[in-house]
Amino acid sequence: MNGAQHILDAFHRHDIRTVFGYPGGCIMPLYDALVDDVGTEHVLCRHEQGCALAADGYARAGGKLGVCIATSGPGATNLITGVANAHRDSIPMLVITGQVPSGLIGTDAFQETDVLGMTLGIVKHSYLVDSADDLPAIMEEAIHLAQSGRPGPVWIDIPKDILLTEAHAQAPTRTGSGPTDCPNLSEALTMLRAARKPLLYSGGGVSLAHAEARFRAFAETSALPGVVTLKGIGNAGKHSDQNLGMLGMHGSRAANRAVDECDLLLVVGARLDDRATGKLDTFAPNARMIHIDADAAEINKLRPADLAIRGDLNTILAALTRELETEPLAIADWQKQCRTWNTTGGFNAADNEEPLAPITGPAFVRQLSRIAPDDTVIACDVGQHQMWVAQHYQFNHPRHHLSSGGLGTMGFGLPAAIGAQFANRGSTVINVAGDGSFMMNAQELATIRRYRLPLKMIILDNQCLGMVRQQQELFYNNRESQIDLDDNPDFVAMARAFDIPALHIERTDQIRRGIETILAYDGPMLLHVAIAREDNVWPIVKPGASNRDMIDESQRTAKSSKEHVA
Amino acid sequence: MNPQRQTDTPSYTLTCQMSHEAAALERLCQVVRIRGFRIARMAVESAGDELAIALTLEGTRPINMLKSQLEKLHTVGDVVLGVHEMKQTKTA
Numbered sequence: 001m002n003g004a005q006h007i008l009d010a011f012h013r014h015d016i017r018t019v020f021g022y023p024g025g026c027i028m029p030l031y032d033a034l035v036d037d038v039g040t041e042h043v044l045c046r047h048e049q050g051c052a053l054a055a056d057g058y059a060r061a062g063g064k065l066g067v068c069i070a071t072s073g074p075g076a077t078n079l080i081t082g083v084a085n086a087h088r089d090s091i092p093m094l095v096i097t098g099q100v101p102s103g104l105i106g107t108d109a110f111q112e113t114d115v116l117g118m119t120l121g122i123v124k125h126s127y128l129v130d131s132a133d134d135l136p137a138i139m140e141e142a143i144h145l146a147q148s149g150r151p152g153p154v155w156i157d158i159p160k161d162i163l164l165t166e167a168h169a170q171a172p173t174r175t176g177s178g179p180t181d182c183p184n185l186s187e188a189l190t191m192l193r194a195a196r197k198p199l200l201y202s203g204g205g206v207s208l209a210h211a212e213a214r215f216r217a218f219a220e221t222s223a224l225p226g227v228v229t230l231k232g233i234g235n236a237g238k239h240s241d242q243n244l245g246m247l248g249m250h251g252s253r254a255a256n257r258a259v260d261e262c263d264l265l266l267v268v269g270a271r272l273d274d275r276a277t278g279k280l281d282t283f284a285p286n287a288r289m290i291h292i293d294a295d296a297a298e299i300n301k302l303r304p305a306d307l308a309i310r311g312d313l314n315t316i317l318a319a320l321t322r323e324l325e326t327e328p329l330a331i332a333d334w335q336k337q338c339r340t341w342n343t344t345g346g347f348n349a350a351d352n353e354e355p356l357a358p359i360t361g362p363a364f365v366r367q368l369s370r371i372a373p374d375d376t377v378i379a380c381d382v383g384q385h386q387m388w389v390a391q392h393y394q395f396n397h398p399r400h401h402l403s404s405g406g407l408g409t410m411g412f413g414l415p416a417a418i419g420a421q422f423a424n425r426g427s428t429v430i431n432v433a434g435d436g437s438f439m440m441n442a443q444e445l446a447t448i449r450r451y452r453l454p455l456k457m458i459i460l461d462n463q464c465l466g467m468v469r470q471q472q473e474l475f476y477n478n479r480e481s482q483i484d485l486d487d488n489p490d491f492v493a494m495a496r497a498f499d500i501p502a503l504h505i506e507r508t509d510q511i512r513r514g515i516e517t518i519l520a521y522d523g524p525m526l527l528h529v530a531i532a533r534e535d536n537v538w539p540i541v542k543p544g545a546s547n548r549d550m551i552d553e554s555q556r557t558a559k560s561s562k563e564h565v566a
Numbered sequence: 567m568n569p570q571r572q573t574d575t576p577s578y579t580l581t582c583q584m585s586h587e588a589a590a591l592e593r594l595c596q597v598v599r600i601r602g603f604r605i606a607r608m609a610v611e612s613a614g615d616e617l618a619i620a621l622t623l624e625g626t627r628p629i630n631m632l633k634s635q636l637e638k639l640h641t642v643g644d645v646v647l648g649v650h651e652m653k654q655t656k657t658a
Binding site: 116117301 | 587588589592593596600628630631634635637638639640641
């Protein structure tokens with residue numbers, strides 16, 4: 001086998017059946033090997049960024065390794081945003097790029113870039129292969145690294161000559177690491193039992209550790225009131241009456257209030273991101289903190305933990321659950337208080353039932369949440385619509401909510417939905433986008449058409465960059481700058497140009513029928529939803545401010561006219 | 567128009583072993599930089615497939631945070647912190 005065939009051999013050994021890629025000069029030996037391969041489904045996207053983000057969506061929705069492939073130079077550089085997106089959200093990904101032949105590296109050859117050098121900061125690990133005989137071992141190690149511990153992207157850059165060279169080495173056999181020991185939890189239990197107002201704070205680490213069921217059991221057994229980060233949405237399920245929803249900049253008043261007043265914060269698989277904590281000095285000021293995470297570097301990074309527990313979330317949560325089954329926590333008053341806050345300060349605003357009223361983002365998302373099947377995967381883009389989905393859609397599982405959390409990548413949603421549809425072929429997959437984000441990877445409509453993917457696209461179109469406009473209104477004295485998108489294309493006609501049917505709606509009484517129509521259609525379909533330009537996401541915390549200082553709609557006029565932030 | 571002022575910048579020594587892979591030192595130095603430290607002195611010795619690296623670093627952030635980030639690098643092992651000093655530096 002040559003180097004290229006060894007790559008496919010590794011795919012087969014690790015049951016990697018779907019990869020996302022785009023061919024070009026230096027990766028051609030791998031594409032040549034694909035011609036004779038029967039076990040690998042190669043999905044041709046229309047831009048390398050689409051490949052990387054589709055691999056990301058595939059990994060998030062399917063709980064599997066995402067694989068993307070590109071050529072050297074522009075192929076590799078186009079991957080970078082998608083790989084950085086995976087890195088910031090700890091998504092397991094294998095990236096394979098062709099490089100100019102070994103002898104030409106460093107000669108400014110055609111389509112040569114220093115891929116290894118320029119990607120060091122966005123990978124968990126990376127390789128430049130200098131011998132075909134190393135390739136089987138590197139593939140083995142890379143596939144393991146991407147998925148182990150705290151997952152992340154691993155990049156293998158392979159010169160063209162190495163792909164063509166016969167390699168005789170065999171892949172080494174990797175022995176399993178076996179179950180990990182459970183850390184001592186006695187102090188954690190003592191702290192939990194001593195607390196009068198303990199709060200569960202969970203993030204994306206729960207699903208990254210495949211610990212969804214253990215977490216759900218722990219949350220139910222402990223009956224701890226809980227808040228979630230953007231990536232932790234769905235951890236508690238849609239039926240938990242202890243879940244106060246998302247905290248942070250666009251979190252619920254109930255969630256931020258509970259964090260403010262709790263006396264113990266039990267952080268599970270979260271890294272205390274600034275969008276979640278607000279100003280750290282005033283974050284959970286009365287609370288001791290137990291931090292449970294797989295990554296030692298996250299513990300004490302931003303806020304010192306009173307107790308740090310590093311290890312496998314499955315093991316730790318199972319042990320904690322067993323202890324609490326025997327002796328439940330006595331926190332009835334605190335639970336009742338949190339439920340009251342959730343009633344008055346959750347995302348429960350009444351819909352405007354006036355049939356001719358313009359559609360609002362929250363009203364649309366709540367209808368979508370009621371109508372879409374329980375196992376629907378929603379892939380968001382970035383902006384106001386992303387926050388409306390996070391606030392108002394009731395997710396039953398974290399893998400149903402795909403959102404670019406760390407990097408905040410506009411254009412994530414459409415390719416991520418493509419990846420999610422390949423990972424969940426029988427499920428409903430919906431990309432909820434804004435008009436700005438949709439245009440960032442609109443070329444992937446061609447991928448949807450090519451594979452006749454039945455995914456649904458919803459564009460909440462306010463003809464502007466709504467989140468930027470909102471912050472300019474509130475924090476920059478309403479001085480709008482470069483946010484108008486009122487020359488957007490006709491999205492309905494655009495979809496039809498890709499042989500994808502589309503609908504336009506603009507009134508409240510059209511929401512239900514619009515959603516039901518696209519869901520019932522046997523194939524891809526786009527729903528274009530006109531919403532008002534001036535709608536904002538409420539509440540909001542000014543970047544850098546304390547979560548106590550949430551601004552809601554009632555303060556809008558005062559903020560818009562008085563506040564100016566340099 | 568800020569007057570010159572005296573500040574105390576902590577200085578640390580740190581040693582580690584690293585695989586002699588492509589871009590090894592770049593990988594290490596990038597983490598040092600992005601996590602808020604400046605390299606004042608660097609000594610590297612190659613022994614077979616391994617590099618022995620000794621760094622003198624300056625920075626105001628907690629050094630243990632850098633240590634834990636370096637330990638996450640797949641090809642870095644045995645990160646050992648040495649003596650902690652305070653260095654007088656002038657900043658504008």
